[in-house]
Amino acid sequence: MSLERSDVEKIAHLARLAVSDDELEAVTSDLSNILNLVEQMETADTEGVEPMAHPLHMTQRLREDEATEQDQRNLFQSLAPLTDEGLYLVPRVIE
């Protein structure tokens, strides 16, 4: 399966990745190759094999419902470029 440039542009936009025009061709061909590999794998006979949601044959461990975390707002917000009254500030996003 081969991807079009426009497919890659769309995927890059959805992932908020800046792919320059120079890189686009190489990325398109790399991604197409990966998909080809997947296509090849799909020809394997999987009759009777249960699909996996995870490579580990284990199930999820559950936590007790207890509030165990302390407030570390000051520590976390020391990493943020801009805060005000305890809020993280970001460029305005309202439509």
Added chain:
Amino acid sequence: MQWETVIGLEIHAQLATKSKIFSGASTAFGAAPNTQACNVDLGMPGVLPVLNKEAVRMAVTFGVAIDAEIGQRSVFARKNYFYPDLPKGYQISQFELPIVGKGEVDIELDDGFCKPVGVTRAHLEEDAGKSLHEDFHGMTGVDLNRAGTPLLEIVSEPDMRSAKEAVAYAKKIHQIVQYLGICDGNMQEGSFRCDANVSVRPLGGPLGTRAELKNLNSFRFLERAINIEVERQIDLIEAGGAVVQETRLYDADKDETRSMRSKEEANDYRYFPDPDLLPVELDADLIETIRSAMPELPDAKRLRFAEVYGLSEYDAAVLTASKDLAEYFEQVAKVAGDAKLAANWVMGELSGSLNKAGLDLSESPLSAETLGGMLLRIVDKTISGKIAKQVFEAMWAGEGEADQIIEAKGLKQITDTGAIEAVVDGVLEANPEQVANYRSADEKKRPKMLGFFVGQVMKQSKGKANPQQVNELLLKKL
């Protein structure tokens, strides 16, 4: 042309856990911004989500309550999109293999008929944070306390045919989650949110294109928004236009729905199984334990109230509208020993006074025991129903229990025949003209005229004379 409305609802019920779905941060409402957002909620590098057992139990409880298929094996997936209140760039949700599969609830319609509405699925997911768009010098403020709060998203089949049916369904789900104690149902605080998928089609025709309505934070808005949207779609189609699939925001102030264009392009979520979380396997024992611990649900309670207490269908429905009200009523009825009297007072004076004061039942100044204690005094004829209203008001004002108030204000009903007779005699003596008129009056006019004497006696006795005895004595003496 005759149009048919088709509605499906997506309901997000916030699960009433103490901690978040994948972290140990608290979920308490109203904390200072970002003081309940830990490194997992913030999506810091290197952290791993660990699933909350209680959230799983609550989801399964809901599934069992609506008789749904329970996904013994369920999988979490990443729903990818970018927004500042979603720190990881994806929301952990479920896509294939949700925890609750197909189920059904019955809704009661105005004409008394029951209609089944299909539940397609219900899945567990984490909530996002909150964006605040005002007052931050042209920037958006983000509070991530809500990020990671467990939600149960309940998706219905497109089975509803009017705004009224949609509201009946939403109220039913609201009632069930509250009865189960898995969600507080507070719509103002956003603990219970509805999105409506609305389309129209020529009667019996193929499904039309739907619009998704958001921002419906009350049942009234839900009904209003659907009706407005249906009108808009019909007008649009009849004018030769076409409905586009989009998300529309309901604006209660302008009473209109409008397009949220900016969200359109992002509708490609690229779900994939979350590699940080293993599949969840429920053992059959857990499901059985939940099934056997299932509390009485609204429909069953309604039927029992009608049957055991002899209440009308309507009264039974009103009193079982919420679990709190139903429990309050049952306690009042138990103390008073008269269910119908209890029903009348709970639905009448009590509900009226709560409404007037803008109070919730949980904030009622009268406990069920206090109200029941007063009704007991009506039942044992210590006070009349009329005097009881005075006592009720005094109790409401915090003047104490019924017995104290009756004692302090001397409201005890006079049932001593001699005492009442003395008052009756006094009244007859003081009004010789009315007595003469009464005696010469036509048989048919007399009952009306008797009212004058009853009124006088009650006035003289400050309302305390037993009305039945007053009537009997007057009739005898006149």
